[in-house]
Amino acid sequence: MTDLTGRTVLVAGATSASGRIAVQTLVDAGAFVVAVGHDPVKLEALAEQIDATDTGAPWVTEACDLADEQAVFGLAERLRGDDTRVDGLLHLVGGWRGGGGLAGQTDEDFRFLEGSLTALRHVSRAFDDDLKASDAGRLAMVSSVSVARPLAGGANYAAVKAASEAWMRAVAQGFAKAARDADHPLAAASVVFRVKALQGLEQTLADRFAALWDTDAADVNDTVIDLTT
Template identity: 55%
Template sequence: MDELIDSRLSGRTVVLAGATSAAGRAAARALHGAGARVIATGRSAEGLQQLADAGTEVFLADATSLDEMTVLAGQIGPVDAVVPLVGGWRGGGGLAGQSDEDFAALLPALEAVRATSRAFDTALRASGAGRFAIVSSTAVARPLAGGANYAAVKAASEAWTRAVAQGYAKSARDSGEQLRTASVVFRAKSLDPEVLAARLLMLWDTDASALNDRVFDLD
């Protein structure tokens, strides 16, 4: 009996920016397994090699750099999804423990959201079914003093992503065309890489008009 092949994302191109984490590896495996062309970026050649061994196209590039992401976008052409996965957590110690050093260490997550959304804007719109998705935290809805730096960065990332959504909607409205590109937020209290991967596979199950500017809870 022939092995069942999952090809639901055949023809889709997905960029995972900053994908050398457990979440990036899980997402790459799931997307590749569903037939997508997966392109992953990272700053670690060793980390990227694990992704390359699993069939992912890899590029040594900084997801927080607009210049590097713009160069990559020019090499790839139209893409169907971009998911910045730069993350990490630092905190604790109440409000007094929210150091400038910790805040600076968390900022790359926001910088990656800004850089990738800007660099791939044209490519996502050219797709006809473009999806921009970020991973945020439930801390945005209920920020704690010990995680104020983290919650602030995640809240800013969400605000930027929602602004991207508004831009997509306005462009469609101004041109009198159907909305085909969507920007969404995934929130988790403690991110399960496999849950995120499964949810990314569903990005095209819903029309952009019903998906754009939505916040989804992964827990």
């Protein structure tokens, strides 16, 4: 198992099924985990489910509306005020709406799906300096294989995921440029995981995310990893 002792990892969307497994996996690996969710009740339930007795690794929950730019940047400042610098960020905010062919791609559904991109933009910007300053910063999100082969009934979903992947590639370019400008080896990486459906791959996702710290940043920055293969 990857040893993440001394690392701080933020999981955005931690109250989902994949979030719970990711938090547990990261805690088991020795990371200090900041589990972020919107609903305090769900965060309380998450706290009751996570077992940190084996490693003794500390972890905390943080209630934050990731669609609120000021709230996200406030969270980043609050963590830095506690001398907490983030080394890793796993973005799990998402959801599915679709069907009905192209005519069924409603604006209401698009705005719902767009929330995941908005949250990604906020958290990646708020913690960009932390990830660049880390000696091994890792940012990852979950996308969909539908980006490569979109269907009419999932056009909204595929469009938002494609935009999210473009954002992640821009973050990757920013990591590379910052390293070049400082004449330092690349230490931060932005990675996209693609799935057909996340259900059943939650543990695989958590393990592959943790394993990013076992790989040189230059080998994984600006890459797409298909978890279905």
